[in-house]
Amino acid sequence: MADVSTGPLDGLRVIDLTRVLSGPFCTMILGDLGAEVIKIEPPKGDPVRAQGTMTQGHSGYFAGFNRNKRSVVLDLYSEDGRAVLRRLLADADILVENFRPGTLDKMGFGEAALSQLNPRLIVGSINGYGSTGPYVDRPAFDFIAQAMSGFMGVNGDPNGPPMRAAAPVSDLVAGIYAALGIVAAVVGRERSGKGQTVEVAMVNGLISLLAYLSSEYFATDRVPERTGNDHPLVYPYGLFTCSDGQIAVANSHDQILRRFLDTLDLGWVMTDPRYDSNEKRMKAREELREMINARMAGQSQDHWLEILNSAGVPCGVVQDLDQVFNDPQVAAQRMVIDVPFQDGPTVKVPGFPIKLGATPCRIHRPVPRLGGETRAVLSEFGLSESDITSLLHRKIISD
Amino acid sequence: MADVSTGPLDGLRVIDLTRVLSGPFCTMILGDLGAEVIKIEPPKGDPVRAQGTMTQGHSGYFAGFNRNKRSVVLDLYSEDGRAVLRRLLADADILVENFRPGTLDKMGFGEAALSQLNPRLIVGSINGYGSTGPYVDRPAFDFIAQAMSGFMGVNGDPNGPPMRAAAPVSDLVAGIYAALGIVAAVVGRERSGKGQTVEVAMVNGLISLLAYLSSEYFATDRVPERTGNDHPLVYPYGLFTCSDGQIAVANSHDQILRRFLDTLDLGWVMTDPRYDSNEKRMKAREELREMINARMAGQSQDHWLEILNSAGVPCGVVQDLDQVFNDPQVAAQRMVIDVPFQDGPTVKVPGFPIKLGATPCRIHRPVPRLGGETRAVLSEFGLSESDITSLLHRKIISD
Numbered sequence: 001m002a003d004v005s006t007g008p009l010d011g012l013r014v015i016d017l018t019r020v021l022s023g024p025f026c027t028m029i030l031g032d033l034g035a036e037v038i039k040i041e042p043p044k045g046d047p048v049r050a051q052g053t054m055t056q057g058h059s060g061y062f063a064g065f066n067r068n069k070r071s072v073v074l075d076l077y078s079e080d081g082r083a084v085l086r087r088l089l090a091d092a093d094i095l096v097e098n099f100r101p102g103t104l105d106k107m108g109f110g111e112a113a114l115s116q117l118n119p120r121l122i123v124g125s126i127n128g129y130g131s132t133g134p135y136v137d138r139p140a141f142d143f144i145a146q147a148m149s150g151f152m153g154v155n156g157d158p159n160g161p162p163m164r165a166a167a168p169v170s171d172l173v174a175g176i177y178a179a180l181g182i183v184a185a186v187v188g189r190e191r192s193g194k195g196q197t198v199e200v201a202m203v204n205g206l207i208s209l210l211a212y213l214s215s216e217y218f219a220t221d222r223v224p225e226r227t228g229n230d231h232p233l234v235y236p237y238g239l240f241t242c243s244d245g246q247i248a249v250a251n252s253h254d255q256i257l258r259r260f261l262d263t264l265d266l267g268w269v270m271t272d273p274r275y276d277s278n279e280k281r282m283k284a285r286e287e288l289r290e291m292i293n294a295r296m297a298g299q300s301q302d303h304w305l306e307i308l309n310s311a312g313v314p315c316g317v318v319q320d321l322d323q324v325f326n327d328p329q330v331a332a333q334r335m336v337i338d339v340p341f342q343d344g345p346t347v348k349v350p351g352f353p354i355k356l357g358a359t360p361c362r363i364h365r366p367v368p369r370l371g372g373e374t375r376a377v378l379s380e381f382g383l384s385e386s387d388i389t390s391l392l393h394r395k396i397i398s399d
Numbered sequence: 400m401a402d403v404s405t406g407p408l409d410g411l412r413v414i415d416l417t418r419v420l421s422g423p424f425c426t427m428i429l430g431d432l433g434a435e436v437i438k439i440e441p442p443k444g445d446p447v448r449a450q451g452t453m454t455q456g457h458s459g460y461f462a463g464f465n466r467n468k469r470s471v472v473l474d475l476y477s478e479d480g481r482a483v484l485r486r487l488l489a490d491a492d493i494l495v496e497n498f499r500p501g502t503l504d505k506m507g508f509g510e511a512a513l514s515q516l517n518p519r520l521i522v523g524s525i526n527g528y529g530s531t532g533p534y535v536d537r538p539a540f541d542f543i544a545q546a547m548s549g550f551m552g553v554n555g556d557p558n559g560p561p562m563r564a565a566a567p568v569s570d571l572v573a574g575i576y577a578a579l580g581i582v583a584a585v586v587g588r589e590r591s592g593k594g595q596t597v598e599v600a601m602v603n604g605l606i607s608l609l610a611y612l613s614s615e616y617f618a619t620d621r622v623p624e625r626t627g628n629d630h631p632l633v634y635p636y637g638l639f640t641c642s643d644g645q646i647a648v649a650n651s652h653d654q655i656l657r658r659f660l661d662t663l664d665l666g667w668v669m670t671d672p673r674y675d676s677n678e679k680r681m682k683a684r685e686e687l688r689e690m691i692n693a694r695m696a697g698q699s700q701d702h703w704l705e706i707l708n709s710a711g712v713p714c715g716v717v718q719d720l721d722q723v724f725n726d727p728q729v730a731a732q733r734m735v736i737d738v739p740f741q742d743g744p745t746v747k748v749p750g751f752p753i754k755l756g757a758t759p760c761r762i763h764r765p766v767p768r769l770g771g772e773t774r775a776v777l778s779e780f781g782l783s784e785s786d787i788t789s790l791l792h793r794k795i796i797s798d
Contacts, residue, residue: 008587021610033583052611053618060614111756128713130754133731141649141713143628143636148715150723152647154565155554161638161645162717164628165564166553167608173572174752180579181753184432186586188407188758197756204752207723207734209566211420212451215459217720218735218747219452224720229542229563237542239560248551250540314527314540316547318561321616321623324549324606332532335606336617348617353573353603354580355529357510357596359587 007034007359012186014038014094015085016069017076019046021142021168022126022202023098024065025175030094030182031068032352032361038088038377039069042076043398045370056345063367064349067339071368072377073398081396082108088381090117093195094182096124100139101131111197122185122195126178130201140202145170149206154213157228170202177205235281236260239318241293242301250314254278260313264295342369374399406433406758411585413437413493414484415468416475418445420541420567421525421601422497423464424574429493429581430467431751431760437487437776438468441475442797444769455744462766463748466738470767471776472797480795481507487780489516492594493581495523499538500530510596521584521594525577529600539601544569548605553612556627569601576604634680635659638717640692641700649713653677659712663694741768773798 012035016027024039024046031037039046052061075081089095095114097104104110104125114121125131128140129148146152146164156163181198189195207214213224224232229248231237236257239246251257254270261267269275269291275284296304301317308315319327325336325348335351344367352361374397378388391397411434415426423438423445430436438445451460474480488494494513496503503509503524513520524530527539528547545551545563555562580597588594606613612623623631628647630636635656638645650656653669660666668674668690674683695703700716707714718726724735724747734750743766751760773796777787790796 008583010587010590012586029579033580034587052614055618060618061611064610064614129728130732133728135708135728138708138715139655139711139713141651143630143649144647144713144715147647147717148723148726150718150720151564151566153717153719153723156562157559160556160559161628163555163562165550165568166612166623166626166631167550167605168610169564169568169608172608172610173575176572176575176579177752180428180575180582181432181755183579183582183586184407184753185755187411187582188409188433188755190589191409192757194757196758197754199754199756200752201732201754203728204732204734204750206566207729208749208752209568209571210720210749211463211567211571212460213565214720214724214749215451215463217724219454219459224565227565229560231542232565248543248546250542252540256538309534309537312538314538314543316543318546318552319549320552321549321609321613324547324552325613325616327547329528329532329534329602330606333529333600333603335603350607350609350613351603353576353599353607354583355596355598355600355603356580356584357598358591358593359595 007032007361008356009033009035009183012036012094013092014096015088015092016040017095017097017099018126019098020048021065022171022175023096024048025172026124026126026178027096028065028068029176029179031365033354034359034364035094037069039066039071039368040074040076040085041071041370043073043395049370055347058341058344058347060347060349063339063341063347066367067349067363068365069368070365070373070377071370072374073371075396076107078396080391080394084378084383084391084397085109086117087383089114089121091381092118092121093186094122094124096178096182098126101127101136118195120189120193120195122182122189122198124178124182124198126174126200126202128202130204131199142168142171142202145202145206149203150210151206154210154224154226156226158226162226170206173205173209174200174202230285234278235285236288236292240296242296242299242304244300246318247301247304248316248318249308252314256313259311260308263308263311263313264292266291266295337363339363340366342366342372344369371399406431406760407755408432408434408582411435411493412491413495414487414491415439416494416496416498417525418497419447420464421570421574422495423447424571425523425525425577426495427464427467428575428578430764432753433758433763434493436468438465438470438767439473439475439484440470440769442472442794448769454746457740457743457746459746459748462738462740462746465766466748466762467764468767469764469772469776470769471773472770474795475506477795479790479793483777483782483790483796484508485516486782488513488520490780491517491520492585493521493523495577495581497525500526500535517594519588519592519594521581521588521597523577523581523597525573525599525601527601529603530598541567541570541601544601544605548602549609550605553609553623553625555625557625561625569605572604572608573599573601629684633677634684635687635691639688639695641695641698641703643699645717646700646703647715647717648707651713655712658710659707662706662710662712663691665690665694736762738762739765741765741771743768770798
């Protein structure tokens with residue numbers, strides 16, 4: 001593993017004050033793309049280091065969000081610690097933080113102070129609700145952002161409760177958006193010579209994903225109903241039952257539906273006066289579901305996946321994680337990779353979703369040991385050996 | 400509305416061959432950030448123009464994915480149409496497409512051809528499974544990507560079926576990742592002078608969001624169970640019932656849980672030998688749920704939101720879209736904005752989730768009329784009036 005990156009963001013220095021999930025995901029992506037990410041941790045470290053099942057004393061959960069980073073332990077409660085941070089920021093390109101709004105300002109790193117310290121600095125902030133508005137002081141959490149954004153209310157069966165997504169989508173979508181805003185600000189800086197602030201709120205990120213659910217609300221003033229795994233507007237669509245389990249089928253328009261029904265020898269449905277429009281089919285959902293399941297029941301999932309996909313009908317299995325991570329396609333796409341801990345074991349983490357042709361994302365730094373590069377980083381930023389020794393002695397930094 | 404953008408991506412020209420959802424979302428974000436997006440449409444237009452409820456003959460669904468773009472109608476089935484596209488690409492910075500893998504190559508715009516035409520061109524591709532591997536020829540669709548990625552299998556009640564998210568998360572997350580990869584490639588190009596390919600697959604995007612679900616699988620080899628709206632590892636957490644409806648509460652660790660229970664006058668729970676560890680509380684879920692609901696039932700959602708948020712307990716309502724889009728916080732964050740159709744009505748669409756301090760995202764182009772800028776764009780790219788007239792006459796372009 002070389003210490004030198006050749007990714008598109010090579011040469012950009014990120015000072016990363018984030019912890020837990022949204023922020024570390026943002027900075028990990030910047031690192032995957034080649035940036036040098038310096039993770040500033042409090043003496044006890046990012047709490048995620050202690051979360052999840054341990055492998056030889058190391059958290060795989062932490063690995064999944066912190067590859068391609070260097071760790072520096074710095075006590076920001078001390079004035080001398082903040083002086084060190086100022087020194088780092090003066091020579092950095094990007095600062096990322098996910099404190100509650102106002103916290104950075106209270107620490108002495110408000111917008112004006114940062115701009116004076118380093119006018120080229122891009123300051124990325126991720127929070128729950130944004131830094132203006134009546135909820136600015138509310139604590140945020142993924143589950144709550146799913147609830148407040150409307151994302152959760154539209155999920156679930158019509159007769160059941162609203163259903164959260166198990167994956168922390170509001171954290172992670174905010175993290176990706178923040179990375180995008182930051183990189184866009186880097187492009188803008190080429191012209192303006194100046195940095196700027198970039199803020200993403202978890203709730204806002206999920207609102208932006210509501211797609212036709214929001215556009216239908218705006219157009220009709222009606223709240224969309226929950227439709228479970230069925231499509232709100234077309235049928236047949238959803239889960240159907242084969243001999244050995246269900247498959248998901250997305251007959252998103254008539255042309256695909258015709259292929260689907262033809263493959264099942266049910267082509268006549270499309271012209272039968274009982275079912276010859278989508279409206280009629282929506283009303284006859286239960287009848288059609290039974291008819292389709294009766295055909296499908298005679299063959300396996302694999303059989304139907306093979307012939308339906310070949311016929312151009314989007315379909316698949318609801319894979320569990322064992323199936324996903326043993327799927328030959330997922331292997332071909334290298335969506336599981338090995339990553340070493342600095343001074344620790346190598347574990348599996350999800351691969352890189354952004355595939356660049358010339359300068360692919362890669363592991364150029366291990367998952368950092370807490371404070372594993374405190375000395376190296378501070379030395380690179382110009383602190384002398386005696387400064388570093390003094391800071392260590394006074395427990396303002398540790399390694 | 401000025402025609403000139405001042406966003407960070409100002410000056411970048413995007414040729415957009417995408418349709419429907421993932422690609423148009425990607426290019427819309429690039430447009431929101433200031434890029435000039437030229438949407439190339441077939442003579443019948445992007446199918447989404449005809450989808451969803453119409454407002455004065457215009458699709459709000461289309462508006463939600465196509466603000467800040469210019470539309471050019473170009474028949475790419477004709478050789479002369481492809482010659483026009485070559486001309487556009489020669490002078491562009493970015494091409495984005497979401498055809499099935501291999502389609503662009505068959506059209507004569509494979510990687511080698513594009514690189515020869517314009518070595519600085521960045522080529523962004525979004526697809527379902529990626530352009531290598533056994534599923535490369537399978538048709539993709541959001542619902543199927545949710546199923547195949549494992550995202551859907553972890554959602555839902557333990558005793559119910561796996562549950563898709565109603566929002567098309569695989570499309571949209573892929574779109575955001577693609578925008579990020581493209582902008583990162585722009586940064587890389589400053590140094591290398593060369594463009595490159597950027598590919599994002601919908602399934603891969605969702606795999607990257609599995610967070611602790613995947614890390615726990617990797618660490619334990621066990622498939623996580625569905626836990627509905629409960630947290631898999633901590634309790635109390637989830638939905639609780641007030642006098643007028645439920646609220647979501649995220650007691651993610653003991654410190655927050657203590658605040659929650661104290662606020663409910665249930666502080667004794669933390670030290671009661673029956674409940675004094677998270678493990679015991681997980682086993683006593685139903686008992687604790689009843690106890691908490693009994694306290695909450697005496698007061699309204701607003702009451703509990705007010706005092707729990709003030710106490711630092713992350714909580715919120717599962718808002719429906721009517722509540723979301725009338726939420727004062729959503730208004731303060733300008734997450735609903737008006738956007739005009741070119742020669743049409745003004746409709747509401749979700750606002751910008753990326754908040755830039757100096758050069759904010761804004762509407763600099765309306766939602767384009769089909770072919771509304773065919774003439775203007777081709778003229779700007781150097782086609783003569785007589786060329787344009789001839790192309791119009793031969794129905795290779797239209798306006």
